[in-house]
Amino acid sequence: MLLRWCKNAWPYRELFFFLAWRDVKIRYRQTVLGASWAVLQPLVTMLVFTVLFGRMAKVPSDGIPYPLFSYSALLLWTYFSVALSGGSGALVGNAELIRKVYFPREALPAAPILAALVDLSVGMILLFGMMVYYHVPFTWHLLFLPLLVVELVVFAIAVSLVLASINVKYRDVKHALPFVIQLWMFLSPVIYPTTMVPERYRFLLALNPLTGIIETWRACIFSGRIMNWSLLEISIGVTALFLFLGASYFKSTERKFADII
Amino acid sequence: MPKALVVDHVTKEYKLGALAHETMLREALVNLVRYPFRRRPRREEETINALKDVSFTVETGGVVGIIGRNGAGKSTLLKILSRITYPTSGTIQLEGRVASLLEVGTGFHEELTGRENVYLNGSVLGMKKREIDVLLDEIIDFAGIHRFIDTPIKRYSSGMRLRLGFAVAAHLQTDILLVDEVLAVGDFEFQKKCLSKIENLHRGGRTVLFVSHNTAAVEHLCPRTLWIDQGQVRQDGATADVIRDYLAHFSASLRTDPNLVDLQEREGTGEVRFTGIEFLDVAGQPMHIIRSGDELTIRLHYNATRNLENARFGIDLHTDWGTHVASICTPVSGWQIPYLSAGEGYVEVALEGLNLTPGRYWISLWTTGPNHFSSAKNGWDVLPRCKALDIEPSDFFNSGKGVDRGYGFVLLPCKWNLHDACEPADAVPDAQGTGKRARQ
Numbered sequence: 001m002l003l004r005w006c007k008n009a010w011p012y013r014e015l016f017f018f019l020a021w022r023d024v025k026i027r028y029r030q031t032v033l034g035a036s037w038a039v040l041q042p043l044v045t046m047l048v049f050t051v052l053f054g055r056m057a058k059v060p061s062d063g064i065p066y067p068l069f070s071y072s073a074l075l076l077w078t079y080f081s082v083a084l085s086g087g088s089g090a091l092v093g094n095a096e097l098i099r100k101v102y103f104p105r106e107a108l109p110a111a112p113i114l115a116a117l118v119d120l121s122v123g124m125i126l127l128f129g130m131m132v133y134y135h136v137p138f139t140w141h142l143l144f145l146p147l148l149v150v151e152l153v154v155f156a157i158a159v160s161l162v163l164a165s166i167n168v169k170y171r172d173v174k175h176a177l178p179f180v181i182q183l184w185m186f187l188s189p190v191i192y193p194t195t196m197v198p199e200r201y202r203f204l205l206a207l208n209p210l211t212g213i214i215e216t217w218r219a220c221i222f223s224g225r226i227m228n229w230s231l232l233e234i235s236i237g238v239t240a241l242f243l244f245l246g247a248s249y250f251k252s253t254e255r256k257f258a259d260i261i
Numbered sequence: 262m263p264k265a266l267v268v269d270h271v272t273k274e275y276k277l278g279a280l281a282h283e284t285m286l287r288e289a290l291v292n293l294v295r296y297p298f299r300r301r302p303r304r305e306e307e308t309i310n311a312l313k314d315v316s317f318t319v320e321t322g323g324v325v326g327i328i329g330r331n332g333a334g335k336s337t338l339l340k341i342l343s344r345i346t347y348p349t350s351g352t353i354q355l356e357g358r359v360a361s362l363l364e365v366g367t368g369f370h371e372e373l374t375g376r377e378n379v380y381l382n383g384s385v386l387g388m389k390k391r392e393i394d395v396l397l398d399e400i401i402d403f404a405g406i407h408r409f410i411d412t413p414i415k416r417y418s419s420g421m422r423l424r425l426g427f428a429v430a431a432h433l434q435t436d437i438l439l440v441d442e443v444l445a446v447g448d449f450e451f452q453k454k455c456l457s458k459i460e461n462l463h464r465g466g467r468t469v470l471f472v473s474h475n476t477a478a479v480e481h482l483c484p485r486t487l488w489i490d491q492g493q494v495r496q497d498g499a500t501a502d503v504i505r506d507y508l509a510h511f512s513a514s515l516r517t518d519p520n521l522v523d524l525q526e527r528e529g530t531g532e533v534r535f536t537g538i539e540f541l542d543v544a545g546q547p548m549h550i551i552r553s554g555d556e557l558t559i560r561l562h563y564n565a566t567r568n569l570e571n572a573r574f575g576i577d578l579h580t581d582w583g584t585h586v587a588s589i590c591t592p593v594s595g596w597q598i599p600y601l602s603a604g605e606g607y608v609e610v611a612l613e614g615l616n617l618t619p620g621r622y623w624i625s626l627w628t629t630g631p632n633h634f635s636s637a638k639n640g641w642d643v644l645p646r647c648k649a650l651d652i653e654p655s656d657f658f659n660s661g662k663g664v665d666r667g668y669g670f671v672l673l674p675c676k677w678n679l680h681d682a683c684e685p686a687d688a689v690p691d692a693q694g695t696g697k698r699a700r701q
Contacts, residue, residue: 011358011387012384012387014384014389014390015384015385015387017384018380018381018384018385018390019381019384022370022373022377022381025372025373025377026370026372026373029372029373029413030372094368096367096368097367097368097385098345099345100345100361100367101343101345101361101367101368101385101386102343102344102345102359102361103385103387255346255347258340258345258346259275259346
């Protein structure tokens with residue numbers, strides 16, 4: 001099945017790039033602040049969280065300065081939520097294309113997810129700036145960050161494939177999604193460390209692939225942290241499972257897109 | 262000959278109404294709770310067959326026209342061939358790369374410039390960046406929008422958009438090209454460009470499927486034509502035969518009662534009333550298809566209430582848009598009718614060579630007495646736009662080129678001659694037309 005898909009999609013490989021490129025172009029055309037929006041969103045959220053959770057609620061951050069602790073995770077989280085809302089709306093948003101031209105439909109949800117990587121990269125610059133400010137040493141562990149981003153992209157695509165194809169038939173998705181994304185953030189260790197969660201519930205938390213990604217991400221940035229390999233393993237396993245299920249579901253519904261969209 | 266395209270017993274079913282009930286996730290969940298173990302009761306679902314058991318093959322390099330009324334299933338067929346949608350049953354086989362011009366310019370984005378859209382549109386249609394790089398100048402040239410290529414497309418006119426869209430699609434390197442009604446839009450110059458481009462593609466050995474309402478264009482481009490009617494292939498054969506039968510069928514169903522008696526929209530004093538109108542050929546037989554260049558006799562039936570003197574009859578022709586194309590009337594033709602007896606009769610006018618371009622014309626009729634005809638109320642009977650005259654395209658100039666409204670309303674029979682420096686006289690004429698088509 002995979003082989004056949006590759007054979008079919010290979011001639012269109014550049015389309016994935018072009019659609020992503022389109023999304024990037026459009027996002028920043030006719031905007032005053034341009035790419036700084038990419039930084040602004042996690043930055044402002046970080047400031048609010050620092051005051052609310054860091055100062056007032058005194059959420060522990062395992063000794064890492066709270067702004068850096070939350071910003072590093074918010075960067076990933078912002079990427080994930082932008083990617084998810086973009087990806088899940090991509091089929092309905094490009095109904096015209098689906099009705100008129102043939103091409104591998106996967107390209108549509110994948111495009112905004114790839115496009116959002118530009119924002120993530122811009123946000124990374126600020127992250128490195130903050131690391132300098134807080135005297136966090138740069139280590140070779142940072143080289144693993146791109147690999148974690150790859151897993152995050154794959155997971156975002158897997159979830160978007162399902163949501164996007166459900167959205168074709170049931171437009172409720174667009175109402176439910178913002179709410180789900182909000183809840184999901186609190187179920188991921190963005191504003192708190194996993195160590196804060198009682199031992200017996202940690203397994204449940206680990207089933208969320210973002211837990212493994214975020215914790216490993218932090219462990220790579222702050223070299224003093226203990227690397228929790230089992231978290232990462234579960235995370236990768238669940239991501240792979242999601243990708244399989246997502247792709248299968250997408251493939252099974254794909255044939256009807258043009259008729260019902 | 263190798264087959265480029267095999268359509269084998271393809272049927273496409275659409276469910277009516279099924280979607281209206283099920284587009285909310287909430288309802289689907291409610292149904293799941295209500296009927297967790299069995300499938301929910303089947304709703305009476307109305308289905309329509311957009312295509313019914315359609316089979317045909319096209320050889321590599323073949324050019325096939327597809328004609329049919331709106332809703333006959335032409336577009337569904339092209340959609341299936343271009344893999345946008347899938348048949349309910351049956352199979353299709355395609356040899357090589359397929360591109361469709363179902364709707365040119367799809368995937369254009371308002372905010373992007375013309376150049377950016379060329380790349381985007383090209384890649385949506387399956388082109389590589391490398392290919393587009395090479396063809397970019399040619400594409401811009403074809404579309405004729407050099408000056409605006411770096412302007413966002415939202416500032417483009419619809420014509421510019423269309424030209425750019427077609428330019429991209431026309432430069433696709435494909436083996437099979439599906440063309441749907443591209444000629445319905447765009448100005449005339451551009452339509453000509455499109456047609457010659459399609460012709461070139463065909464000469465380059467490409468297989469082309471050409472859907473159009475423009476029967477002259479189909480006649481010109483395609484040696485073979487399929488007539489799709491109510492989801493089925495009604496006729497498949499030589500274009501001339503198929504188009505003849507298609508038009509005949511059409512006119513039979515369109516031209517209804519030529520009765521003018523009950524027409525309410527009329528003015529005049531009523532001494533004479535028009536009762537009917539007929540279109541006849543030279544042999545006096547009713548004409549069902551009237552094509553450019555045909556000889557046509559229009560017979561007007563009337564009923565006079567009393568004996569009248571100095572009767573005058575006239576016919577006006579207008580286009581759909583109200584442009585006055587021609588008037589013919591007895592006084593101007595120099596024909597006097599000194600005396601018109603009471604009772605029924607008819608008056609005929611023979612037109613030698615109806616040299617009008619194809620399309621619909623509206624016939625208005627009037628008849629009046631000797632008093633100068635100053636307003637409709639003074640006439641005996643005045644019927645504005647009482648009958649449509651549909652003129653079908655023909656090879657008027659015997660040149661193989663269909664002529665349409667883009668050439669204006671009137672066809673002038675002509676003969677060309679060239680006298681240049683080397684060859685003083687009698688060069689081969691490019692086109693000659695007598696304006697009278699031989700009747701088949």
